[in-house]
Amino acid sequence: MLAARLLGPSSRIVKFNKHFHTARATFLPIVQFKLSDIGEGIAEVQVKEWYVKEGDTISQFDKVCEVQSDKAAVTISSRYDGVVRKLYHEIDGMARVGQALIDVEVEGDVPAEEQPKKEKAEAVQESPKSVPSSAAEVSNNNGKVLATPAVRRIAMENSVKLGDVRGSGKDGRVLKEDVLKFLGQVPSDHFSGSTNIRTTHSAPAPAAKSYEPLKEDVAVPIRGYTRAMIKTMTEALKIPHFGYNDEINVDALVKLRGEIKDFAKERNVKLSYMPFFIKAASLALLEFPSLNATTDDKLESVVHKASHNICLAMDTPGGLVVPNIKNCEQRSIFEIAHELSRLMEAGKRQQIGREDLLGGTFTLSNIGAIGGTYASPVIFPPQVAIGAIGKIERLPRFDKHDNVIAANVIKVSWCADHRVVDGATMARFSNRWKFYLEHPSAMLAQLK
Template identity: 45%
Template structure:
């Protein structure tokens, strides 16, 4: 199962090759949806005849992943070949070649048996599917059939042709004025990058976040005691080898403050008529990965110790780096932490991750000179915190009071000892 509501997935990796013999439920490939990475298993036992897609291709749910020759069932070979691990193939009417041509003529189409992915390739190259001879069952057109025609056309017409550009590119190139300066180096060609996986999820979530009226609140806290506590406990055996950053303290302090201000751990109904206050504090941590930003969450932080939070964060970070986060790691978040300071910067204007109502962005810890209590000056380690909240749910005074409670716990981390689980 690829997940409810998923329409297409990116093929990440094949675990088999053409000619391999597979058994039912053997691993065949890994796909990445906009929610999580999923391993697909074989629905049939037999010999792999053809892999229908290259790694990196977008595969529609219902489209064939590979062709499998099923042993002892030769009369059903084509049906098995069309089987897809992402879901059942759309029904294909089996017609004789002459009858098929008549049907296509009557419909005004030279080729109708082509998957959405093949049609997209044809559009990208400006190819009319009516001119393509399909080599699949019942004249079905494969991507290779389209590309073969494109290669033949490129051999006849030297140089790049606007005919094989996207419509948007053709219009832009036709309207672009010729360069007036001579001797300038040629610029690289424009690149169209499809948004997939986590990058596409970010487009959707931030579009929704843009519709939320935000209230932002910023403050600074003295990070000296927090850094000292981390240094003291970094090698403690209770961590089980997990690296101790200040994030576990941040999350633990948040869950203590949320117990006092549960409105920050809630979500607003779609019609805006009800507020759901969540019992579990599932605090998300934004993580940068090679495929985009992802926000897995530590489940039930209120029931974990600082060491327990550190261990779970280490697991999530390793899974995110390897692209192995599961749907359960990403679902159910109730508040988000963005540690942008690990890269740089001080303040930010973070947007909530709907349906959550609050987010905090942490800046980098920096050394500043401040007046000392007894006179003179002193150096202090300062951490900037930038809050963003859904102003329909959280008013400014509530957010400020909540932040003050959280800040006091981090400035005196020994107080967290009173809230250990």
């Protein structure tokens, strides 16, 4: 008796927990949220990041996870309101279309085929207590309280008014943790009386790189972008490549960029040299549309593309990826720079979308960003041409008076599909591109 008195409310909480878990198994069914068909013939994806963990409350359209196929990164959103009960895959694990990603505990009836086999086998037959219909419409002075059905169920089972609970979710949404804290089952945060259990930890200092030799062989699975590039480059081997190299004096371009760099910064534009290279290529393609083209599978026709969707070969943590900037012929240099920055940031996070990878018509690769000069780029089929741009070097050159001067020079390496592009066309295109870079003011004449 003395022990029972000492326990007091705690024992009632234990009893509530026992009843709640029993009722939950019956009246809050489990749904398997499966990976839907993404399209493009994708059969499996790699899980790159989870946005939820077991026990989290989610709503429809909340982000569940980020997955990576061999074609693009895709964000998977929830179709249900409820509580996450199980994650089926680890980070970097492979998930196949039609397989379960997570289990979600939801409110309401669920078709039998969507319930996990374990839940169907172990469902408890106990009847629930009747719940007043008005309880689902709990409101505070500011209107209806934001909460998912699962959270409302917890509140109703414990006779808690949601209007009395401080919500820590988005827009004041009441989460499961908030209700449990109100009941005294979960401690509040230490600082400032906050009721949000998600604490923010300071980022750890980056670890020093280690270059110790491997102790044993390591098998690295080929996934993501690399798997797509294997298929593409295998097709590229069928193309007879024609190469053409040249060098360009970019003194005028260096001067122009220096003059407008601060102007671009005022407009939140990171202005590198690459947007100038892209725009010059687009202007040259207006004169040589046969290079802004693709071939069909049987090589029966070459399609000269109206849009200049210029691809950029990018080095990302997930491997080589080739997104494109759409309609460069219609964009200013600043607009191209903005798109370039967006794609580079997405590449760093391995979150380049499918639309950014489709529809490319011509490709440039900036090997100079790493430090090279000349290269032998490989055509990105079904395109017919690609260029690799080297780093800017300060080199001695002769001026028109035969005086030795210091000049800013870049090297470019072009490759074209020699089945449909002749060498003279490639050389003329390169000369026009070179002209725009050596006389960047000429680009102004092309503005509309």
